[in-house]
Amino acid sequence: MTISSSLNAGVSGLTANASRLGTISDNIANSSTYGYRRAETEFNSLVMSNSGRSYTAGGVATNNVRLIDQKGSLVTTDNATDLAIRGRGMLPVVSASQLQATGEPELLLTPTASFRLNEEGYLQNQSGYYLMGWPANLDGSIPSYPRDTTDGLQPVQFSLSLTGDPTTNVEMSLNLPATDTQVDASGDPYNLSIEYFDNLGVSQAINLTFTPTVPVAPATAPSNTWNMLMTDTAQGGAVVGEYEIVFDDTRNTGGQILSVTTISGGAYDPLTGIAEITVAGGPIDFNLGAVGENSGLSQLSDSFAPISITKDGSEVGNMVGVEVDANGFVSAQYDTGVSQILYQVPLADLPNPNGMTALDNQTFKPTPSSGAYFLWDAGDGPTGDIKSFAREESTTDVAKELTSMIQTQRAYSSNAKVIQTVDEMLQETANIKR
Secondary structure (H helix, E strand, O other): OHHHHHHHHHHHHHHHHHHHHHHHHHHHHOOOOOOOOOEEEEEEEOOOOOOOOOOOOOOEEEEEEEOOOOOOOEEEOOOOOEEEEEOEOEEEEEEHHHHHHHOOOOOEEEOOEEEEEOOOOEEEEOOOEEEEEEEOOOOOOOOOOOOOOOOOOEEOEOOOOOEEEOOOEEEEEEEEOHHHHOOOOOOOOEEEEEEEEOOOOOEEEEEEEEEEOOOOOOOOOOOOEEEEEEEEHHHOOEEEEEEEEEEOOOOOOOOOEEEEEEEEOOOEOOOOOEEEEEEOOEEEEEEOOOOOOOOOEEEOOOOOEEEEEEEOOEEEEOEEEEEEOOOOEEEEEEOOOOEEEEEEOOEEEOOOHHHOEEEOOOEEEOOOOOOOOEEEOOOOOOEOEEEEOEEEOOOOOHHHHHHHHHHHHHHHHHHHHHHHHHHHHHHHHHOOOO
């Protein structure tokens, strides 16, 4: 009956506008919530099959949508581990309680969060979620991990105790005087001490002695040959390596290493220029320079010139801060002035972000509707970069929501009027006398 369908359409209108008012009130309530994604109620008409002179009202149905792909503006903060994303992508997090209960991380995503170190050294926000990242190697490099699963992802955790980093690699750039290998040169040696840190963070030294080979008459050409002796202070001055180094003196490659002969210590690799020497705490890769390359040791001019010495490792220090850069590398800062990369935080991207399930505390869970996620390095592919000292504001526009609320109230009143009118018409019908 047409009049009954009018009543049903009015009731569906009341229900639809009540649902819309619910999303509006939720949006306004979360207008100051960092990372909040506003919701919308979409109206869809229900059309009945109508023919002839009568019309049957179908009413309206609603569909509530969370607009997860929208971005809020960024605001600066004073905390280095307040994180937001400039562009596409979301931060991977895991519920601390869920991880402790099951031992298996369930990947959740959030657009922004404020993390702090908790009592166990985890980066955790106030809602109880850990930031997730890939752990780095000792040298700060990130191993290759799968990008479509959580394999390899771990909660970002720091050691709150004293830490030390032993030296495992030394690279040296140094020039030896070519004039010292000529006939009648003095043959005096040159000494150089290189500091390294042992397994306990104690400062030790490798002492190097460079002794030129002076030609003996009747020879007239320079020998271009040096003996390099290496001793370790941690072993009471014991010899850990001795090498005979011959330099080239031809026109195009003069001054470069021609050959290295190992007398004692680890073998020299002419392709990499590395000789592995063993000190008291273990092996150290000592880069002398590759054969035929303009790096490492050289023999030019008449001066002994240590140009640069670089090494890894550090003395024992206290962690004083945490830093996250634009590409997601998480570094620990120590009071010794050393910075060490410990993790890399990827950014997750999905084909349909709006298809994710919204959970409490501005977290979202991937679903079949959202499509499979892919973990990108921040700043690569479609993803933006990570901004520290920043939070992302709510996507709610209060002025727009208030306008929509007025429209919703008017529509609700109009539907109520339809119901009232139908009621009056039915009353009139009931009052008809025979």
